[in-house]
């Protein structure tokens with residue numbers, strides 16, 4: 185375990201948080217070989233990392249590695265944390281386990297200095313309070329009918345008459361990008377340009393200069409829109425952010441730009457992968473898909489089971505701010521802590537038969553959405569997107585099924601996980 189874990193570490197660190205890769209993005213921009221290279225480079229090629237994670241959870245629940253090539257401090261050790269309870273302890277205690285340094289180091293010059301994912305209290309609490317009303321359940325209900333459903337429908341229009349489709353390229357990837365562009369109130373004719381910037385920013389780990397340039401261009405593009413919304417608010421997210429107020433305080437322009445830039449990796453990467461995981465998990469288990477066809481009210485629990493069983497983002501990182509102890513293991517100040525969400529979500533002390541995908545199991549919250557102060561801000565939106573996608577695909581594509589002649593579609597990845605492709609037939 186030790187050697188393979190250390191082999192993955194640098195990659196895990198550079199892709200930590202909800203930061204993105206450009207796998208399917210590149211697929212849409214370039215040819216298939218490019219897609220394979222990028223997706224393997226960032227997400228990894230593992231088809232089933234779970235036996236290895238389970239062995240580590242049992243043998244070394246808090247596993248120390250002494251590394252010499254860490255970006256933040258060569259002398260500091262790295263710890264991998266595999267058990268559910270220990271992961272929860274880390275994520276809930278933002279004082280001992282800081283979100284600060286790593287994201288700032290890696291993404292600061294692309295995203296800007298006010299990325300909430302990389303903030304600690306009190307800055308994080310203030311910032312989160314200001315942006316969170318725009319992402320509450322009430323606000324999201326409005327987007328569902330105005331935006332999410334029309335976007336999902338228009339994407340399905342593109343292939344509904346054809347009897348077959350490849351749902352990763354034609355549906356799951358463009359879907360959350362367009363939802364975010366729509367929430368920002370961007371005109372439809374600018375969606376393509378927005379998608380190009382999105383791809384460039386998601387490519388930060390492979391093409392850093394281009395990502396920084398795209399980040400500048402997005403800011404220049406959004407600046408007059410923000411000025412306009414400050415003067416004349418409309419029914420969109422930029423207006424909500426411009427007006428958000430807490431104790432007489434408002435978000436500055438730069439704080440708003442940082443938030444908008446973060447939405448690309450945070451809101452696109454995870455959601456397109458999770459939507460693919462949901463579709464693949466059900467399409468490859470016809471009995472569970474039949475249960476959903478018979479009773480659509482099972483969809484919310486299918487979404488939670490998918491985020492548990494096929495966690496799209498396998499780990500997130502923190503830095504210990506002081507000497508501490510976790511699961512009986514001493515952690516020196518400055519250590520990097522990798523919380524292995526995927527391992528925690530298959531912990532047998534929390535779920536019976538955890539390696540079994542079962543939409544009928546009682547839902548117990550997983551750490552797929554994170555936990556504690558940084559718990560996913562967009563989870564209500566992501567749930568709406570996934571539910572809408574599944575409902576509309578089942579409504580509009582009769583007898584939807586995996587194409588038996590498809591090229592061995594499967595879920596893969598050891599940093600992010602999602603299906604390589606989803607070739608389907610219908611009608």
Ligand code: HEM
Pocket residue numbers: 201202283300301302312364446447450451452454455458491496497500501551552553554555557558559560561562563565566
């Ligand atoms: C199934 C889809 C999603 C999953 C599994 C997911 C997962 C996560 C996780 C694990 C975190 C915690 C990161 C940490 O603690 O370091 C997080 C944070 C975050 N997510 Fe999501 N996410 C999803 C969709 C979205 C969407 C659609 C949006 C917005 C459009 C979004 C916006 C955010 C933001 C802004 C944060 C940072 C919150 C903070 O720092 O306080 N996410 N997400």
